Amino acid sequence: MERGVSLLGSGGGGDTVTAAALLRGRLAAGDRAAITPVSALARDAQVLPIGVIGATAVFAEKLPSGAEFRAAIAAVERWTGCRTDALVSIEVGGLNGVVPLVVGGQLGLPVVDADLSGRGVPRLDQLSVAAAGKGLTPLVLAEPGGQVLVLAEATATEVERTARAFLAGSSGSAVLALAPIPASELPDCAIPDSMSSALSLGRQALSADAEELADSTGGRVLGLGRVVEVSRRPGPGEHGRIGFARGSATVRDHRSRSLLRLEMENEYLFAMRDGEPVASTPDVLAVLDNRTGVPIHCDVVRQGIEVAVLQLPAAGFWTDPRRLPVLAPRAFGIDCDPVLLEVRR
Incomplete structure (x- = not known):
């Protein structure tokens, strides 16, 4: 999986080696990382997009405690009133192709076989949900120092600008969580089968x-x-x-x-x-x-x-x-x- 998401990063996406080490550790501790097809979810299942943004090099120097992910998910659930049934990666290319599997294992949530980019992308306004016209708000940023920002309403361009300003004034990286998407809507605004494709690509690359x-x-x-x-x-x-x-x-x-x-x-x-x-x-x-x-x-x-x-x-x-x-x-x-x-x- 690490090799596949690293290739799909197209030269970016952050430190996949450290992310893979985290996943190996969680699997060794007994967590189960489940990749679930969109078709296997109930149509009204709420799928929450999650990932890490910012200076991803920081990820290798200061590992997330896990509290950032819980804080981001909790804030989205409070703001939207929706309970999270599954997770989906914001970006299969790079470390975000692995991190949701770590979080899903910790929280007992399946990770959907899809993502919001299909490769490495640099900006939030280039995620597939923005390209499909769904918008990015409400959005939550949770950084390692404990700050949690909820952005209730903004255009995709404004979201990108605000997120970069928040990162520059905090720790340089943060966990991003978007409002849950009903599983029935996911095929129109996400890239399906991208997680299993990354796994297959990695297997081929290693042989x-x-x-x-x-x-x-x-x-x-x-x-x-x-x-x-x-x-x-x-x-x-x-x-x-x-x-x-x-x-x-x-x-x-x-x-x-x-x-x-x-x-x-x-x-x-x-x-x-x-x-x-x-x-x-x-x-x-x-x-x-x-x-x-x-x-x-x-x-x-x-x-x-x-x-x-x-x-x-x-x-x-x-x-x-x-x-x-x-x-x-x-x-x-x-x-x-x-x-x-x-x-x-």
């Missing part, structure tokens, strides 16, 4: 090389070679606010001798070969250590390492023309049309 993994998933290998340059720079801000950091990593392909340049923010977003666009978000772009097969995140990619660069197909939710603009290159300030695989999952 195959890059070419075999690409073939088995409908993806392709964009490049095999050495990272020859990594550059980082401040990202573009809006209205005087600093944006996420930006950067690029350039790989010299051993086979064609071409240069493959990856543009990155929190995730790998866009790829060009010798200046020509060849791949983009919302497809997943993954950089793997060519020796171990371990995904290399944007914040640790460095010059000199041998890598394989993969393009994996986006979830069908994001290839719908109504939703594609939410994760297309222009949503990140890259003036180019999406360059996607034809084979869809």
Whole structure:
């Protein structure tokens, strides 16, 4: 599971190794992590989206106590008057693909085989519920210091801005919980089967090389070679606010001798070969250590390492023309049309 969600993070999503260690510990202690199909739930079952947001690197330095998750869920239940019957991850890509399994095991709640992103996404206004027009409020943020913020009403853009301000003024990371969604509505605003897909992807990745993994998933290998340059720079801000950091990593392909340049923010977003666009978000772009097969995140990619660069197909939710603009290159300030695989999952 850890390998699968790490790949789906597209170079982001936070520390999956620590999250997996937490899950192993809870399973060893006797907790049961249950992944439940949406179809197995009662239509009126209340499914609560949950995850960790902010500076996810903090997650490896200061593990959550568990109180943050209980506080966030309790606050949502008090505000909405709905009792939680199951959990769903806000983001299968990265540590949030594992954390809800830890929480579900602790609280005795099943985790639904779905999520609200299908991959790693950087902003709350890019979650599938926002893309589907459901909105994000009421929303709760609970940080390790004990502060709990309830945001009753706001647009998706305002939610993103308010959440970042809260994180900057507190501990840098927080547990996020959204209002429960009736199970009958989940197929229209979530990515179904994403948890089991991550599990399957991880199994394949642990038993195959890059070419075999690409073939088995409908993806392709964009490049095999050495990272020859990594550059980082401040990202573009809006209205005087600093944006996420930006950067690029350039790989010299051993086979064609071409240069493959990856543009990155929190995730790998866009790829060009010798200046020509060849791949983009919302497809997943993954950089793997060519020796171990371990995904290399944007914040640790460095010059000199041998890598394989993969393009994996986006979830069908994001290839719908109504939703594609939410994760297309222009949503990140890259003036180019999406360059996607034809084979869809």
